[in-house]
Each structure stands twice: as structure tokens, then as C-alpha cells.
Amino acid sequence: MQFIKERFNYLFQSTKGLVLVAISLISVVTAIWGTLSGPMAEWGVKDITVKLLGMQLNPIERTGRIIILYHSIAMAVIAIEVYLLTSIIRMKKSQQTSINASVTVGYLMAMIFGLQFAYFGYNYIFHSLFIVGQSLIFFSGLQLMVALWPWDKKYYVQDMEFAHTKKGVDLERVALFVMTVATLGSAIFGAVAGSMFGNGFESFLAEDLIRVPHKSALQLAIIGHLHIMLTLIAIAVTIIIGRWLNFKGIFHKIAMPLMIFGTIVITLGVWAVVPFESIAHIIIYVGSVFVMLSALMLVIFGWRKLIHDRLEEINAKNPGFFTKVKALLHDPLKFGPLWQMVFMNFTVSGVGIFMAVKLDDIFRVWPAREERIALTGHWHVLSAIIATIILMYFADISGLKGKLRKWFGWILIIFSDIAFASVTLFSMKRLFVEEYSQGNFVSTTMALVEIGLGTLLVALAIFLLWRLFDLFKAEGIWSGDLQNPELDVEKTSPAINSDERNEVIT
16 A cells, blocks of 8 residues: 555656656557557558547547547646646745646546547537546646746846846746746637537638638637647747756846747737738747747757866867767757757748748649648647657656666657658658659658657657656655655756745745
């Protein structure tokens, strides 16, 4: 009994345990539901999965199932970010406990009952519980917003190396507060449209409306909701990674105002999609530039820090260019998240801006199916890149060391980027491959996508099995995490105050 109690406390009371549970559930859902489409469906694996699990897949209802599947996974990702934020951002212990409890029950209900409703028979009690789960997550967001209130003097910065106002308000905390408010407002943006299902509004996938000239207000709201929520998840990840790398100094002071302004502009642009569709996208692009510049500041700071720390560690005297590059690449789990932010510009941001600029000249000339493929690949690659960044961060705080650390890190980077680059090339193939030559190109890129993602999933499975076996050890990594349930943010907090430790998590 004590064995079970200790493991349960670790999994549901420590930050690392909570994150581990959420990542594991996402991995299981991805592995099982991934067999329902793509090559797995073509190879007959889908039929085995459906028969073995007793799924009920009416083709007419496919769109609704996909929407619930996406939301089930997204709720767990949001929960992971909430766990990390409540551990690295100073707040009262009672606030952290309440926020984590709400979001945990919420995402578990949304995932379990949402998938049960969508894939195993339409019991509307389960759908109601799915909605209750999402409501609890929204409630945890409200609590997080209150806990992040940046104008409380006890949260003012004390280390002037961090971005702040003249009075000492922590601008990083302001950025997180703005992100949280934007997320709550954007969740309502989608929920209002969702509440109209069955009342003149039917489910749809955003990529299916690309050639529809006149979209309803509710359709525009859903399209805006899709884009802004993924963007805000990316913004939260960027700030979390900055804390991890002890982001501060001049680059931090430049980045945080850019992040705050960019988040506000993007959010207002998305909300303006319904009344001002024609100009909303321009507003969104302006905001995106500021957010991207903020991320660039983090990348510059982070790479300089990685090089400096490694050269100092090996006591290198007058290092040359290649020595600095080797120092930068020494730790793939620290290099990887920043590299993925750069790589994102080639596979997501740059492609998205190019599509917007040349939409009428190029992409609207293509068959609708080709434009649909490009858009679908666009946001799937973005969400997958965010997932790899979170995985590398979690692998680091999990204590992965030595050769296993390097192997896991480089497998994540190399094979995920092979897959993401292949998806991008596949979706843009009409720009540089003649139509009669596309057969071999499609076969090659699709094979690279499957190899990349397959290797990635195998590496993740091995990592999770390692953590599972660790749970059965009396003195495993989990026991140390249970004794120190919070992340080590002593070096990364912009406002550490030892006098507040009894009241505030630091």
C-alpha cells in the first residue's frame, strides 16, 4: 500500500510527475489514434485497431471525431504548460495547488470522456463530462490569471538584469499575464461558436473552407480560435524555455516588451477576424513579427550562453570558430529547443508568410486539394515542433545524462526535422517539381516523414519506458523528485526573496 501511495503522490503532486503523466497519456493517444489514418490505415492496421477496441467510426461523423481528438490532446498540452508555469513562477502554495488540481481533473475528464464519446458510441453524458472538463481547465486559467497579477509589489524584480518598468514591475510576468488573458478570451471565442452546434452551425475543419468566398461569423470565429490558441501555446513555451536558460540582460529587456506588444496585437487581430476579416490578417502578421523578434532575442542569448558556459567548463583559451560551434552543439537537449525555434521559421513562419503574400498569385491557382495540404501541414508541423521542444525540456529536468542524453537529444532534433522538412517540401512541391514528376517526389518525401516520425516515437517510447521502470525502484529518480516536488528555479527567478519562502513558491 505504501508503494502505491508514494508513486501516486509523485505522479499527481510533484511537477515532474504531473508532466510525466500528461506526456504519457498524449503518447498513448497519439500511438493508438495514429493508426487510424495515413500508411497505417493503408496497411490494414486501422481495421485491427477498430475491431480490437470496438470503435464506432461512421464516415459521415469523421469531422466531429477529429475535432474532439484535437481538443483532447490540446487540453493535455495546456496542462503541461500550466504545471511548468506554476512551478517556475512565484505564487502562493495554495494557488499552485488549486490551479494544478483544477487543470489535472479538467484535462483528464476532457481526454477520457471526449474520446469515449467520439469513438465508442455517442453517450451524451460523456459529452457533457467532456465539456465539464474543459470548463475546469478554463477555471484553472482564471486562477492562473489571478496568481500572475504582476502589479503586486512582492513580485517586483530585485535583479535589475531582468526586464522591468521604472517601478520594478516584472515584464516577463506581464507577458505571461497577457498571454493568459489572451488565452482565456480566445477560448471563449471558440466556445461561443461551439455552443451553437445543432442550432444552425455544423462542425467543419478549417482547411475545408479555404475556397469558400463568404464565411459565416461562427466559421470565422472557429478559424481564428484554431490559429490563436496554437500561437499562444507557442508563446508560453518560449517564455518557459527562457526561464530554463536564465534569460536576462539586454536581450531580455528588448524581448519582453516585444513579446507583450506582439501578443496583444496578434490577439486583437484574431478577434477582429469576425467583424473585419479583410484587414485582420494584416494585424496578425504585424503582431507575429514582434513575437518572432522576441524569440530571436532568446535564441541569440541562449546560443551565446551555451557557448560561453561550455568554453568555461573546458577552460578553453582563445577558442576558434569550430571550437565555439562544438561548444554550442555539446548538449543537444539545451541546443535543441532554440534550434527548433529557428527551424520553425523555415518550415512554418516563413512558409506561412509566403503563402499569405502570394495567395492569389500562386496558391489560389493550384487545385484546392494542394492548398488544403499546405495549410494542414502548416499547423501540424507547428504543433509537432512545440511538442519536441517540450520533450527536450522535460528530458533535461528528468535527469537524463551521459550518452543516453546525447542520443535522445540528437534523435529528437535530426529525425523530427527530417519529418518536418519533408512535410514542408511535400506541401510546396508544385513550386519546384513538374506535375508529371511528382510521383517519385511524393513517395520519397512520404517515406522520409514516416521514417522521421517513426524513429521519434520509438525514442519517446524508450524514454517513457525508462521512466516507468524507474517507478519500480525503491530509490529511483522519482523519489528525489518527490522530496523536491518543484523545479529548480533558484537561478532563474527574477525576483527571489528568501523571506517569502513560507508564503510564496520560489
